[in-house]
Amino acid sequence: MKLKQINMKSIDVIREEMIETVTCSKSDIFQIGEQCRQDYEKMINELDNIKQMMVKLINEGDQLEKQVVEARSMLSEVSTNFKNYSEEEVRDAYEKAHQLQMDLSINWQYKKQLLDKRADLENRLLSLDETIDRADQLISQISVVMNYLTSDLKQVGKVLEHAKAKQDFGLKIIEAQEEERKRLSREIHDGPAQMLANVIMRSDLIERVYREKGADEAFAEVNSFKKMVRSALYEVRRIIYDLRPMALDDLGLVPTLRKYLRTIEEYHNHSKIEFVNIGLERRLPTKYEVALFRMIQESVQNALKHANACEIKVRLEITNSSVTVLIRDNGVGFDITEKKPESFGMIGMRERVDLLEGEITFDSKKGKGTAVLIRVPLIN
Numbered sequence: 001m002k003l004k005q006i007n008m009k010s011i012d013v014i015r016e017e018m019i020e021t022v023t024c025s026k027s028d029i030f031q032i033g034e035q036c037r038q039d040y041e042k043m044i045n046e047l048d049n050i051k052q053m054m055v056k057l058i059n060e061g062d063q064l065e066k067q068v069v070e071a072r073s074m075l076s077e078v079s080t081n082f083k084n085y086s087e088e089e090v091r092d093a094y095e096k097a098h099q100l101q102m103d104l105s106i107n108w109q110y111k112k113q114l115l116d117k118r119a120d121l122e123n124r125l126l127s128l129d130e131t132i133d134r135a136d137q138l139i140s141q142i143s144v145v146m147n148y149l150t151s152d153l154k155q156v157g158k159v160l161e162h163a164k165a166k167q168d169f170g171l172k173i174i175e176a177q178e179e180e181r182k183r184l185s186r187e188i189h190d191g192p193a194q195m196l197a198n199v200i201m202r203s204d205l206i207e208r209v210y211r212e213k214g215a216d217e218a219f220a221e222v223n224s225f226k227k228m229v230r231s232a233l234y235e236v237r238r239i240i241y242d243l244r245p246m247a248l249d250d251l252g253l254v255p256t257l258r259k260y261l262r263t264i265e266e267y268h269n270h271s272k273i274e275f276v277n278i279g280l281e282r283r284l285p286t287k288y289e290v291a292l293f294r295m296i297q298e299s300v301q302n303a304l305k306h307a308n309a310c311e312i313k314v315r316l317e318i319t320n321s322s323v324t325v326l327i328r329d330n331g332v333g334f335d336i337t338e339k340k341p342e343s344f345g346m347i348g349m350r351e352r353v354d355l356l357e358g359e360i361t362f363d364s365k366k367g368k369g370t371a372v373l374i375r376v377p378l379i380n
Contacts, residue, residue, distance in 0.1 A: 026142045033135035040128045044229075047121050050114050051222070055215065057111050064104040071097040122203065253289040254281045254316065257296060261314060264300060271310050273300065279317035279324075288376065291352045292323060295360075298349055299327040299372045307331020307370060325374040333364045349374075 071093070078085050078093045085093075206225060210218035248256045254277050265273040283289075296314060303309040309331035317324045346362065349372075353360040358376030 022142055026139060029135050029138050029142070033132055033139070036128050036132045036135065040125060040132065043121050043125050043128070047118065047125070050118050050121070054111065054114055054118070057107055057114065058210075059215075061104065061107045061111065064100060064107055068097070068100045068104055071100050248289055248293055249286075252281075252283045253292060254318075256289075256293065257314070257316065260293075260297070261300065264304075268304055271304060271312065273312045273314070275314045275316070277316045277318075279319055282318060284318070284323070284378070288323065288356060288378070291356055292325060292374070292376065295349050295352055295372075295374055296325060296327060303327070303329035303331050303370065307333065309369070319378075321378055323374075323376045323378065325372075327372040327374075328369065330369045333366045333368045333370055335366060336362050336364055 075093050075097045078090050082090065203225065206218055206221045209221050258275055258277075261273045261275045265271065284292075300312055300314070303312050307329055309329035312327070312329045315326045315328075350360055353374060353376065356376045357379065358374065360375075361373045362370065363373070364370035
């Protein structure tokens with residue numbers, strides 16, 4: 001049975017409308033995330049101010065309690081030996097005791113207000129952190145959709161001409177998105193989520209330490225607390241960097257690759273990753289930098305995840321007319337004639353190279369490692 005002819009013009013119109021809608025949504029979510037980050041920083045500063053004020057109030061309260069005890073003692077003395085004191089001295093003793101008691105009560109009320117405000121801020125910080133986390137996830141998911149809409153789907157017409165290819169393509173996209181969501185969920189749960197849970201417990205610990213061991217021990221706990229918050233922030237930024245390193249837009253392909261591969265090597269300390277740039281270190285058009293970075297990222301991740309490689313070499317050469325990349329690993333290798341479900345990554349790499357009018361070859365044998373060679377012409 002013949003397949004119905006696909007109206008590619010209608011598909012392009014729909015695709016453009018989808019791109020416009022998704023771009024607006026991504027911009028709105030980004031603005032929400034940035035506003036939440038700004039509010040988060042303000043609240044952190046406000047929380048620090050409250051903690052400093054609490055320390056000051058506690059010290060003042062301790063002094064007031066001592067003065068109240070002394071004033072009561074004096075008042076008791078005056079009351080017992082009333083005839084030995086003048087009327088003015090008696091009045092001063094009563095007024096001083098009353099004033100100190102009022103000051104102590106005001107101190108206590110102020111501390112209670114600050115404690116309530118601190119608890120409210122901590123709850124709002126948790127809520128903001130969840131919102132920021134969700135916004136980052138949504139932006140990541142939208143980026144995946146945008147990637148297919150703006151690049152891969154431009155050539156989807158040829159794939160859609162075959163019904164089975166169309167179905168497989170859609171299923172693979174869904175599978176890839178679900179795997180990405182699972183990976184993000186695991187990383188966030190094991191990293192920032194656990195750290196933030198510890199932050200809550202440590203904040204309660206600081207209060208107990210102050211009451212039981214004093215201000216010096218409490219300040220030591222505060223310093224440790226700050227380090228924990230910084231670690232949580234580092235983990236969040238690392239996850240964001242892995243999704244789309246901002247350095248790619250700011251610095252270009254070579255510096256970003258150098259930093260990315262060094263970071264990956266640190267997180268996989270059992271593997272050595274060597275990066276060599278033997279060509280020019282210059283900026284390329286955005287579509288080339290993004291595509292090349294993603295293909296190298298896919299190759300390195302495959303070597304670490306599927307090939308169990310302990311040594312990976314990435315060689316990059318940029319000339320005025322072309323870009324050549326060689327990624328070689330000493331992993332378990334595979335039979336390139338066998339089709340496997342996880343080969344979707346290879347299909348995606350081929351599609352990216354085709355969009356750049358380049359070529360990609362895979363050289364691998366079981367037990368002999370893998371070499372991926374990418375050549376892309378630079379078209380002015």
